[in-house]
Amino acid sequence: MRTADGRHSHDSGHGAEPHWTIVVPVKTLIAAKTRLAAHAGPHRAALAVAIACDTVSAALACPDVARVIVVTGDPVPAEALAAIGAHVVADPEAGLNAALRAGGAEAVRLAPGGPVGALQADLPALRPAELSVALACAADFDQAFVPDAAEIGTTFYGVRPGVPFRPRFGGESRARHLGGGAKELTPGGIPSVRRDVDTPSDLEDALALGVGRYTAEVVTTMRGSSGWRTPS
Numbered sequence: 283m284r285t286a287d288g289r290h291s292h293d294s295g296h297g298a299e300p301h302w303t304i305v306v307p308v309k310t311l312i313a314a315k316t317r318l319a320a321h322a323g324p325h326r327a328a329l330a331v332a333i334a335c336d337t338v339s340a341a342l343a344c345p346d347v348a349r350v351i352v353v354t355g356d357p358v359p360a361e362a363l364a365a366i367g368a369h370v371v372a373d374p375e376a377g378l379n380a381a382l383r384a385g386g387a388e389a390v391r392l393a394p395g396g397p398v399g400a401l402q403a404d405l406p407a408l409r410p411a412e413l414s415v416a417l418a419c420a421a422d423f424d425q426a427f428v429p430d431a432a433e434i435g436t437t438f439y440g441v442r443p444g445v446p447f448r449p450r451f452g453g454e455s456r457a458r459h460l461g462g463g464a465k466e467l468t469p470g471g472i473p474s475v476r477r478d479v480d481t482p483s484d485l486e487d488a489l490a491l492g493v494g495r496y497t498a499e500v501v502t503t504m505r506g507s508s509g510w511r512t513p514s
């Protein structure tokens with residue numbers, strides 16, 4: 283059970299209170315998921331919101347997560363994500379890492395003694411149990427990250443309580459997180475944590491893993507529209 287601000291109101295079932303605060307950045311829809319524009323056509327914005335909803339919903343269902351803070355400057359995803367239990371804060375509109383740092387500052391205000399993680403909003407196949415595995419691994423290091431499926435970017439970056447939160451997302455962020463001293467986490471069995479969706483072929487891979495209900499619904503609508511193409 284959760285309280286109105288998205289916190290668990292009882293123990294996680296693992297014998298301890300859930301303790302991670304997860305920060306999820308969500309871009310303004312007009313600029314979101316541009317690499318899916320030709321594929322999604324008029325459904326691009328709905329798809330971006332749906333993918334973020336599945337990501338946040340799975341993170342909130344993870345027993346190790348106490349709360350999810352969404353950072354966005356767009357009222358549409360803000361409303362949809364607040365409705366499923368996220369705590370939404372305003373985007374300072376100074377880029378992705380500035381947005382994440384704003385969320386990280388809110389996390390420290392809400393839970394000063396807890397670990398903080400940044401999770402990309404484009405993980406529609408995310409499984410709560412797989413996120414648990416990544417969080418358990420991350421807890422062993424001051425700073426840690428999970429590379430994306432392509433091993434170029436990053437899907438998760440997290441810090442232990444008291445360690446400065448220094449996300450270095452954007453483009454080839456795997457190398458930047460390594461350069462910043464974060465431990466790379468690649469345990470087996472977490473494909474859903476690594477499966478970010480940027481391109482039509484990423485979306486097919488996520489569908490093969492099994493996406494959440496929000497993305498599934500939009501994809502069904504897309505497939506019913508003319509113009510749907512399965513990527514080669």
Ligand SMILES: Nc1nc2c(ncn2[C@@H]2O[C@H](COP(=O)(O)OP(=O)(O)OP(=O)(O)O)[C@@H](O)[C@H]2O)c(=O)[nH]1
Pocket residue numbers: 307308309310313314315316317318353354355373375376377378381402403404480
């Ligand atoms: N709040 C916030 N989130 C951002 C910003 N830039 C990127 N993001 C988020 O960061 C993640 C990675 O973003 P990108 O890959 O740059 O953008 P995208 O919308 O997923 O895809 P493309 O438009 O195809 O690049 C997604 O979760 C975005 O919503 C920003 O300036 N503010």
Ligand SMILES: C=C(OP(=O)(O)O)C(=O)O
Pocket residue numbers: 402404430434435436437450451452453454455456478480
């Ligand atoms: C922002 C990133 O990735 P992408 O643009 O692939 O979503 C990243 O991996 O840091």
